[in-house]
Amino acid sequence: MTLAAPSRAPYVTLRPYRTSQGRLIDPVVPEVAALVDRGVARSLQVLPFDATEDVVFVAAVAPQRQEVRSLVKTLGSEVRLCRADARELSEAQDRVDGNFGRFGQIAVAMGRLRPLALRAALAQQARQGGRIGQILIDRGTLSSLDVAQVIARQSGRPFVDLFSGRSRREGLETAWDMMPENFWRSRAVVPVDRAGPRLVLAAEDPGEPSLAADLERIFTGEVRIYQTGQRDVQAALRQHYGQEYLDLSRTDLLRVRPEDSAHQLLSRGQKTFFAVLGGLLALCLMRFTGQTMIVLNALSQLGYIALTIFKLSIFRAPASRRVETVATPEELAQLDDSSLPPYTVFVPLRSEASVLPVLLRALRMLDYPKDRLDVKLLLEEDDPETIAAVSRTRLPGYIDVVVLPAADPRTKPKACNYGLLSARGTYVVIYDAEDIPDPLQLKKAIVAFRKAGPEVGCVQAKLSFFNKEQNLLTRWFTTEYAMWFGLLLPGLQVSRMPIPLGGTSNHLRTDVLQEIGAWDPYNVTEDADLGVRLYKAGYRTVIVDSDTLEEANSDFVNWVRQRSRWVKGYIQTWLVHMRHPVRLWRELGPRGFLGFQAMVAGTPFTFLMNPLYWVMTTMWFLVAWGLVQQVFPSWLYYMGMGNLLLGNFMFAYLNMVAAYRRGDDELVKYAVFAPLYWGLMSVAAAKALIQIVSRPSHWEKTVHGLADVEMETHVA
């Protein structure tokens, strides 16, 4: 044998590295390392790390030591000694030996963590469970990359930084193509190298037993799994599947349940139906003008009466008692933090850089173990201002930034669908940028889910406003929300009818959400639509007694914009689900069908019809307009008069009741004048009617940040 002179021993790095072609190489071959007794190798700080047919390469911290030289002579072939860094050699030894120390000890030993910080994190872990690495990330002590490196050291696996700046290998495409996208996504693993039958993968959690079993079953060649960071995996997935993700977020529902998608506003059958109906109506109006108008008027009046009776019956229970699910302080106290599942929070942001600080504060206030909190800020690629603002902000570890490629439709549901592809939570919830959720809301939702049973797919929290006293519009808006979330939705819950979800704060089971095709990106009230689809799929929604405070729209034009989108969305939702009325009847059942018609069709119906009747009434009193007498024969006149005088009062009164019930005493008197507010709604409804024809999926963006009160004061 020959032995290279120690004085000329070259330095060698034992850390895994990438080649210029992007291949990832671990310089240590475990089989070669086994040539030396592991105990001896550690004590002498030597490591045989590679070999050819003739030469064994041995790394040593002190190759000149006599003991080292004596040892290598025993190997029986030509040995080339190399000099190695003590830490790298030790890490390599660990990799070979599988010498997994405790995470914290290793992190401290690696100099990434101070003992005091470790102690605090361990205390937190003892309190609420969870993984120490995630806890350290969420405490801002370690980055996810740091954690991955420590885990790599702990497990003896090579660590790989997927975004170290080197170009990736061309041939990797074939590796990606070996499995479908959802394989990589669901197992949080990505291919990083492939050479012949040897496949190198990087995983967020390579030690996951099921992962190894899956890989063994699927791949026939040699598979090595390296450790990498969770965000690296997500980013690599997004980088590779960017277009596919975008397509999924836009077309998943369309692909899975095309009949439930608002991509096409009207089906062919509906177009034919409406054309025939329109023609018949025109014909009748020409031939039998008076009678036709009376029939139409009678139908409309009956519709009003039916809606009035429906709402009265719906409101009775919530006005009598608290029907929403209440998570009592005792129940919350009994929640074992260690039993809490991961929770994903979506916050779609567009042109909302200004509210970022408050949003982050509100999120930080959420009383939920941060290691299981998976907040995703969903940004749009063509919104540089918000992206820049987020980039400038030091985000806590539990907040991810997801940037969506710029593409139509530019809707909130599309952003959420995109985010859902990387959601880690058992549950997901959406908050708007200006939302201030009850800090206990996630826990309350968990309690509600656990109380309710498996048939509950969604828990809807209540919405209200922090700037309710800003002006008359915000006061009316607040009473309307009090009625909607305090009486109407709980009433629908008790009546076991479909619940059109509110725009935010709807907590959903992730598996259920995925099962039903997530949000419809073409529906501008995707929340209402989702509520109906949940019901169709056999899931219930319950209301939880927890508030999210939002910013009430205080500007009339802005309000009309927002409201017109809602009304348009309701019309959209109705048209979509009424493509097959008989099937819908079967899917929803009589009760659900009735509730659907009353809520989804009834809401825009009243907004659109109200001004017509108000104008007719006014004209009758001003000029005794003959048409009024013509379309209102006496029997119909009394019906109409009843609707006008009693129906309007009843709904205004219900607004008062709702404000009182919520404790918004200062708003009760303003609710008396709610009919004026309905006039404004009719303006928005008219706009919606025009838009449903011209731009059915256009998302009218609501401008936030117009409140005259500091949001900060409400985050506490």
Added chain:
Amino acid sequence: MHLMQRESGPWPVGAQSVAPVKAPPEAAPLALVATALNLAAGLYINLALSYTKSDAFSRVANAFYVLYSRTPHLAAVGFVWNPLPSLLELLLVPFKAFWPPLVTSGVAGVVWSAVSGGLSVYLLIAILAEFRLGRAYRIAAGLLFAANPLILFYGAIGMTEDMLIATMLGTLLGVLRYLGTGSLIRLIGAAVWLAVGFGIRYEAAPFGVFVGLSLAVALHWRGVPWKRIESALLILLAPLVYVSGLWLYLNWMIMKNPLFFMDGTYSNAAFSAYGSYGYPLLGQLKGHPLDTLAYVAGMTLLFWPVIPAGLIALARLCGAQRDGRLLLIFAVSAVPALQFALLERGLSSGVERYFMYYIPLGFLLLSLLAAEARTRHRGILLAALALVLALGDIGTGYAVLTSPILGHGDRSDLIGIVQGKPTPQYVARDKVVAYLDEHPHLTVLTDSAYAYPIIVRVRNPRQLIIDSDADFESILENPRGRVDDFLLPVISAGDVPDAVTRAWPGITSGKRPWAQLVESFRGGGTYDLFRILPNAP
């Protein structure tokens, strides 16, 4: 107390959640007994003694016009008067085909007043249960209330007093339960009862105001913030205010006078102006508040137990005990208080039925005081109390039958009924009906205020042009060729003239040459039939 608790921070707690409050089990059976009692008495009085009270009968007639007049329309119910009784009676009017007395004798009104009497008992028992009084006492009190002569009489003859009392008790029950539990639905229930009450009699308005004030004070005593009190009052009173406004509007729309109900043709004011009340004492009260007060206070003798009960309750309120429930119960005296205001201005007949609200007031006050009494001999106390209530009932009967002042109003009718004397038959009316049935080709214009017993009895009511018809005024002004005859009651002095006489003064004395008397129907009143000649306008 938990009524107005709010969490600090931006998530205030709203309505309280309470288990539904159920009426005690004996309430419904006793209500049925009371209804049956009222109905039996009503049918006896109405059918056996042929007694009908004109106010009650005319309400049934109003309902009749809606379906059977020349131009059937809902407005014929007469929205200028509180329309709910007639609207309720409208539901029974179509059944006249099976049993004509429902309309021809006004039994439809009897049915509803009997039901109201039963409902009053039901609600009274529910309130007594709210006071946590025992079942035996509740049953005794319920029966004694139902058996009170005035309650029974007005529950039996189709009048609206028992109906209003029922809504008052409903209101009180709701507000008392709200005070007890903080339950929003109870407050809403009270508000609905108030609004329904206004649909029956406008005295519900002052009652509502009194209840509102009492509730405000009661809540204030409990330390409830003013904002909360204000919103509670809005919830309680908004329906009443709205219905009142609606009613004023309907008065304006129909009669071009929003206060027509108060100062219109057949209002108390009009009757008063014509001297219809013809009761010397009333003249002495006008402009004399102290005398008026004495009169109103004296009417408490209609149910004497209210006097000691009221004095004790007042003493307790003036003392240390700030019990809002006492205040609320006193709100029942809003109607007598309104009478004070009207009598002092000479705008009321001051009859006994306007003061019968002292009866439920007495029952409630005594019961609450007994409920709060701290004694080891509770059973004896309640038994004694039941005896007092029974004596109160006897006192009512004695008062209205023996005292011309306390019985001012329907005393003579009551005496006749007690003695089982049939009411004198209105022969003239029957003659008119027979005449019209024999002359079905005639078209006759008449004022329904006086002719309603005829209108509901003729075979073809559509041969009559009545004041609820849209073209009534026009035909009255220009009758030539549009109507064959005018049917006029012969009005006694002090009565408000009918519409024809008001439009054509002197017609009965021959001052209108185009109107020729063709028939005069006499007996228990007089009706004249005038033929419209070709020279008529």
